[in-house]
Amino acid sequence: MSAETRPRLIEGIGRKRMSFREWRGHRPFWGGLLTLLAGLPIMYIPYANLTIGSLTVRMATTAGAGSLIIGVLLVVLGLTMWFQPASRVFAGVAAILLALVSLVVSNFGAFLVGFLLGLIGGALGVAWAPAEAAAGGETTEGPAARNVAGPVVATNPSPAGSGSGNGLDDLSGTSPTNGTNGRHRAG
Numbered sequence: 001m002s003a004e005t006r007p008r009l010i011e012g013i014g015r016k017r018m019s020f021r022e023w024r025g026h027r028p029f030w031g032g033l034l035t036l037l038a039g040l041p042i043m044y045i046p047y048a049n050l051t052i053g054s055l056t057v058r059m060a061t062t063a064g065a066g067s068l069i070i071g072v073l074l075v076v077l078g079l080t081m082w083f084q085p086a087s088r089v090f091a092g093v094a095a096i097l098l099a100l101v102s103l104v105v106s107n108f109g110a111f112l113v114g115f116l117l118g119l120i121g122g123a124l125g126v127a128w129a130p131a132e133a134a135a136g137g138e139t140t141e142g143p144a145a146r147n148v149a150g151p152v153v154a155t156n157p158s159p160a161g162s163g164s165g166n167g168l169d170d171l172s173g174t175s176p177t178n179g180t181n182g183r184h185r186a187g
Contacts, residue, residue: 027085028092028128034121035095036078041110042102042118043071067106070098074118081125092125 046067099118102109109115
């Protein structure tokens with residue numbers, strides 16, 4: 001095997017970097033990362049010992065078990081955002097609620113660090129939306145790429161009694177062309 005045919009280290013790293021970039025693009029990566037990082041100080045700070053000389057200060061509270069549960073749940077929700085992107089809205093809302101509960105239970109949300117990370121991570125998880133793939137595999141932007149929400153009203157409905165069945169007819173309740181759409185007029 002010659003030096004020209006062997007894959008170089010930099011090419012292998014480049015391929016791994018590109019595959020990680022593609023993996024990261026299909027999920028709420030930053031929301032999951034911030035939510036995961038929010039759980040760490042919330043779990044750690046209530047059980048930490050601070051030693052100053054011969055004086056040991058413990059931050060443990062009676063709600064230490066609650067802090068541990070909240071921290072573990074935030075870590076699990078961060079991993080859920082990564083590995084189950086379809087449940088990102090649930091995980092984001094749950095992360096926001098747990099971050100709010102950590103204010104009361106876990107030393108002001110681990111001195112506001114875990115609280116802010118959980119709040120921002122949950123919001124990023126809720127706000128993330130997957131990109132829509134076009135026919136060529138690339139994402140498209142503009143009016144053609146938007147989903148239609150709400151009732152669809154035909155701009156050119158079929159006339160009443162045509163029986164074609166391909167447009168809105170008098171039984172649809174939304175036909176603007178005839179008055180016999182199942183609703184009665186008063187007067």
